[in-house]
Amino acid sequence: MDQKIKKSSSVIFIISVCLYLPFIESWFGGKLWGLHWQSPMFMDQLSNYLRVIKLILVLLGGLVLYRKIGEIREKIVNVFARNFFIYSSYLLLTVQVPLLLLGVMFEGISLSNLDYLHKDKTFNDRSIYVYTADPGAMGKAYHYFYLKCQLPFNRYELKLIKKTSWMYEFGFEVQENNLVVTDKSENGKTHIFDITNFTCNAKT
Numbered sequence: 001m002d003q004k005i006k007k008s009s010s011v012i013f014i015i016s017v018c019l020y021l022p023f024i025e026s027w028f029g030g031k032l033w034g035l036h037w038q039s040p041m042f043m044d045q046l047s048n049y050l051r052v053i054k055l056i057l058v059l060l061g062g063l064v065l066y067r068k069i070g071e072i073r074e075k076i077v078n079v080f081a082r083n084f085f086i087y088s089s090y091l092l093l094t095v096q097v098p099l100l101l102l103g104v105m106f107e108g109i110s111l112s113n114l115d116y117l118h119k120d121k122t123f124n125d126r127s128i129y130v131y132t133a134d135p136g137a138m139g140k141a142y143h144y145f146y147l148k149c150q151l152p153f154n155r156y157e158l159k160l161i162k163k164t165s166w167m168y169e170f171g172f173e174v175q176e177n178n179l180v181v182t183d184k185s186e187n188g189k190t191h192i193f194d195i196t197n198f199t200c201n202a203k204t
Contacts, residue, residue: 055097058093065086
């Protein structure tokens, strides 16, 4: 009897880890709970592998839920708690599988063009990072210019300097306390942003 109870508890634990943990991580918004490790490009690469892992976990959790439904009904005596766990688990399975499949597909396409999405340059004591958000035909593209600050344990922090309209080809540099962005597709038109107040405060 004790062995059966222990086995049922393990089944519930496995389902909870496989279905609820990926959902919580996705719901949080930041990749790996806002880890920000090494570089934005690295985190972008890591996020696609993470989606594949989450998809495998969700499918595994759904399989265990389907095959062990009887054990779950025996283990959770309270009717409300039992129904809540079963139906919410099926709901998470139904919601996450198509979203993760779409994420893996579209992120796989974007990974082939990482140099276009991520640009990172260091000028003396300032590191400037540019992220290009380009949804293609589904929306308007923008560039996000950030000051990138180093944190302990090889982590980083991004401080938004400016969001600009998309440019076909551009260059950027720091001149004294100004970020100078050159739109090479419009006869060298320049945009100058004052970054005097953008600094990296030391954190421990």
